[in-house]
C-alpha cells in the first residue's frame with residue numbers, strides 16, 4: 001500500500017473546485033501542483049483589479065458557507081476568521097419591470113420572517129402565509145437532499161440507495177420550479193421572487209426542475225453573504241492556504257497537453273515543463289477540457305459528438321464599472337425582472353438578440369464594502385443573462401451586439417435610479433459570451449456549465465471519479481453535484497475522497 005505523501009497530484013485549474021481539492025489533498029499529504037492558466041487564482045470566482053477598484057468577475061455572493069467552512073476546518077482553518085463575511089439584510093431588492101415602484105413594483109427580500117411577510121402582504125394580501133409554508137417544506141427537502149448532493153453518483157445503482165428512494169417523491173419531476181412555487185404564492189411577482197434563482201444555474205424557472213426551490217430557501221434560511229473583499233478574496237485566501245499546506249499554485253502556467261498510457265494520464269505538460277502525475281484532478285470547464293485535452297478516441301461516454309448534443313446553461317454579458325461618487329438608495333444586490341419576463345427567457349433559449357428592456361442583475365458592493373473602491377467612489381457589476389454561443393450561433397454577432405448591450409446597460413441603470421453613470425465612469429471592463437469562451441475556455445461560453453435538467457444530474461452528470469479515464473477526478477460546476485459554490489466545494493470533497501481511497505488501495 002502506498003502512502004498519499006509519496007504521490008504527486010496535478011490539478012488543472014485554480015477555480016473554487018480545484019482550490020478546495022488542492023487544500024484537502026495537500027492536507028492529506030499528497031504533493032499537489034495546481035496549474036492555472038491565468039495570473040490570478042479563482043477562475044470565474046476571481047477578482048478584477050483596476051485603478052484602485054476591485055470587482056468580482058463572476059460570483060458576487062456566498063450561499064450556504066457550511067460546505068466551505070467544513071473544508072477549511074478539515075484543513076485546520078476557520079473560514080469565518082480567514083475571510084469574514086457579512087450576512088446581508090435585505091439580501092436583495094427585486095424590481096419588477098412592469099409597474100411603478102411605489103405600487104408594488106419592488107420587493108426587498110429579507111430573512112426576517114415578520115418583515116418578509118409584511119413585504120409579501122403589501123404586494124399580494126393573502127399570500128403572506130405561503131412564506132413560512134415554503135420555508136417549512138423546503139427545510140425538509142434540503143434535509144432529504146443534502147446526503148444526495150454530498151455523495152458520489154458513479155453508477156445507475158446509486159439511484160437505488162435508500163436516501164434517494166426516500167426522497168424521490170420530493171423531486172416532483174413533473175413540476176418545473178415555477179409551477180412548484182405556484183403552490184405557495186398566487187401573485188406572479190412573488191412566483192418570480194422565489195424562482196428567479198433558477199438563473200443561478202443559468203436556467204429558466206419554467207424549465208428548471210422543482211428540486212431547485214431549495215435555492216431560494218437557502219437564501220432565506222442560511223443567508224446571502226458578502227465576503228469582505230468580494231468572492232475573489234475567498235479564492236485568493238484558498239490559494240495561499242494550498243501553499244501553507246505544502247502544495248504549489250503555479251499561476252500563468254496552462255496545461256497544454258496530457259501524456260497517456262492507455263487510459264491513464266501519467267504526466268501533464270506546460271510551456272515550462274513536464275510534471276509527473278500519479279493522479280489528475282480536472283477543474284477546468286469539463287466540456288472544454290475534454291475537447292481540448294483528451295483525445296476523442298480515449299473517451300467512451302463523453303465524446304465530442306455526445307458533448308455537442310447536451311444542453312448547456314445560458315451565457316452572460318458583463319460590465320464592471322468603477323464610478324466617481326456614490327450610489328444613493330441603491331441596494332447591494334438588485335435584480336431587475338423584465339416586463340416581458342417570459343419573452344426574455346424565450347429569447348435567451350432561442351439565441352435571439354435581447355429586447356432593450358431586458359432582465360439585469362446589478363451588484364453595488366461598495367454599499368456594504370467600501371474597501372473595493374477609492375474613497376468617495378463606487379463599483380457596479382452588471383450581469384445580463386444572454387444566449388450561449390451554441391444557441392446564438394449565426395444569430396448574434398457579439399462584436400456588434402456588445403456596443404448595443406453597453407447602451408442597454410446604462411439605460412437599465414438609469415431605470416434603477418443610478419443617475420448619470422456613463423459620465424461618472426473611471427474604469428470600465430466588458431466580458432461578453434465570446435470572451436467567456438476564448439479567454440476563460442468555457443464551452444460555448446455557457447457560464448454555468450452543463451444545464452441542470454434531471455437528465456444531466458446525479459449519475460447522468462460527469463462523475464467525480466471520471467468514468468472515461470483512470471486516475472482522473474473531476475471537480476467544478478460541470479460535474480456532479482452541479483454549478484454554484486456550495487455544490488462545487490462539495491464536488492471537491494467527493495473527488496478527493498475517491499482519489500485518496502484509490503491511491504491507498
Ligand SMILES: Cc1cc2nc3c(=O)[nH]c(=O)nc-3n(C[C@H](O)[C@H](O)[C@H](O)COP(=O)(O)OP(=O)(O)OC[C@H]3O[C@@H](n4cnc5c(N)ncnc54)[C@H](O)[C@@H]3O)c2cc1C
Nearest residue numbers: 013015017037043044045058059060254255284476477485
Ligand atoms: C457571471 C457568473 C456569476 C456567478 N455567480 C455566482 C454566485 O453569485 N454564487 C455562486 O455560488 N455561484 C456563482 N457562479 C457559478 C460558479 O460558482 C462559478 O462559476 C465558479 O467559479 C465555478 O467554479 P469551478 O470550480 O467550476 O471553476 P472555474 O471558476 O471555472 O475555474 C476553472 C479554472 O481552470 C482554469 N483553466 C482552464 N483551462 C486550463 C488549462 N488548460 N490549464 C490550466 N488552467 C486552466 C481557468 O483559467 C479557471 O481558472 C457564477 C458564475 C458566473 C460565470
